[in-house]
Amino acid sequence: MDRCLRAAPGKCSLSGLVIVVGLVLGPAPILAHGIDIDARVRGTIAGEVLYHDGTPVHDATVTASDPAGEEIGRTTTDRQGKFSIEARFRCDHHLLVDTGDGHGAERTIAASQLPPGLPPRGEVPVSPATNDQPYGQRPRLRDVLSGIGYIVGVAGIAFYFLGVRRRRSRPAD
Amino acid sequence: MHLNEIFLAGTANGQEVLIAGAAAAAAGTAIGLYKLDYERIPQVGVLSSVFFVVSLIHVPLGPTSVHLMLGGLLGLVLGWAAFPAVLIALLLQAVFFSMGGLTALGINTLIMALPGVICYYLFRRTVRLGNENLVFLAGLAAGATAILLGALIAAGSLFAAGKPFEIFGQLLLGGQLLVAPIEGLVTGSVVVLLRKVRPELLEAPLLVPVREEVSCG
Numbered sequence: 001m002d003r004c005l006r007a008a009p010g011k012c013s014l015s016g017l018v019i020v021v022g023l024v025l026g027p028a029p030i031l032a033h034g035i036d037i038d039a040r041v042r043g044t045i046a047g048e049v050l051y052h053d054g055t056p057v058h059d060a061t062v063t064a065s066d067p068a069g070e071e072i073g074r075t076t077t078d079r080q081g082k083f084s085i086e087a088r089f090r091c092d093h094h095l096l097v098d099t100g101d102g103h104g105a106e107r108t109i110a111a112s113q114l115p116p117g118l119p120p121r122g123e124v125p126v127s128p129a130t131n132d133q134p135y136g137q138r139p140r141l142r143d144v145l146s147g148i149g150y151i152v153g154v155a156g157i158a159f160y161f162l163g164v165r166r167r168r169s170r171p172a173d
Numbered sequence: 174m175h176l177n178e179i180f181l182a183g184t185a186n187g188q189e190v191l192i193a194g195a196a197a198a199a200a201g202t203a204i205g206l207y208k209l210d211y212e213r214i215p216q217v218g219v220l221s222s223v224f225f226v227v228s229l230i231h232v233p234l235g236p237t238s239v240h241l242m243l244g245g246l247l248g249l250v251l252g253w254a255a256f257p258a259v260l261i262a263l264l265l266q267a268v269f270f271s272m273g274g275l276t277a278l279g280i281n282t283l284i285m286a287l288p289g290v291i292c293y294y295l296f297r298r299t300v301r302l303g304n305e306n307l308v309f310l311a312g313l314a315a316g317a318t319a320i321l322l323g324a325l326i327a328a329g330s331l332f333a334a335g336k337p338f339e340i341f342g343q344l345l346l347g348g349q350l351l352v353a354p355i356e357g358l359v360t361g362s363v364v365v366l367l368r369k370v371r372p373e374l375l376e377a378p379l380l381v382p383v384r385e386e387v388s389c390g
Contacts, residue, residue, distance in 0.1 A: 139229045143269045148222045151225065162210075
């Protein structure tokens, strides 16, 4: 059940390089349909840089710029061509790869792909005071049923403990 | 109205609100568990499930959308046990749907459960009367009051959290004023239905419709 939010792997290739970007909400050991179980709204833009034939590009610099052109993140790809940049703001991230030997590629991650809780770039955070709308996907029936199942489970546990308390307080008949 | 934890955790005052809310909710839950009867567990479970589901059904209302809370109903039926019922439901909503957040669990539980408990003490006697209209009115009042009290607590928390949150507190109060009559009507209807079908849930006698004497001739 891999329901974690992954942007459709887009292969935007320019001059021989391919960037495949996935969006991972984390850090979280468990992902319940893509939503961080401890509700920390951090976004990490993770992806990989490959040559056209699939060979990973290692030690390439990946920079993320905001719409104004200011750099808001920078990292280098590892031996498998993978990189991850933490998204600290909810704005379009323009990713630019530079291998240092003339190869380059770019891709833009739209702000809408990032978790809504991130502050906008350069302003006082205006994330909504109330969070009534479940973000991510709309609540599915199976999630509702799972929740009810948990409640039934907790009620069962309560039955056990209160039953013990009842038996103890009741003298042997 | 689930208060958003990220919003509040940003400031020192907001964090104090979160901590105070958590402490109050813990106390309320402890009282609720202490008073919990073995026989009432199924009702707690059912109402917790109802509360869990009902917050997910959004009804569009103008530019925004609202959802029922049923805090008044929970309070009338469960009393102090509304605290653990709401706590579990909110925990599951935070885990499954990221509604509200885990650090705001305490303050959100307080917002939704405490008004229910207050309505329990205010209206439980009226709800047990034999007159159907009075029972409906009691339910209506309980539902509306629970919403308004919850809005007051939520807005108060936002005001206490500091200047940048005040506008949201005002917006919240305004929004919940629209929800209050709807929730009152729903609670009133449900309470009357319960009195007719499952009066033991309200610890009340069966509500029998009064037969009007029709004189012939």
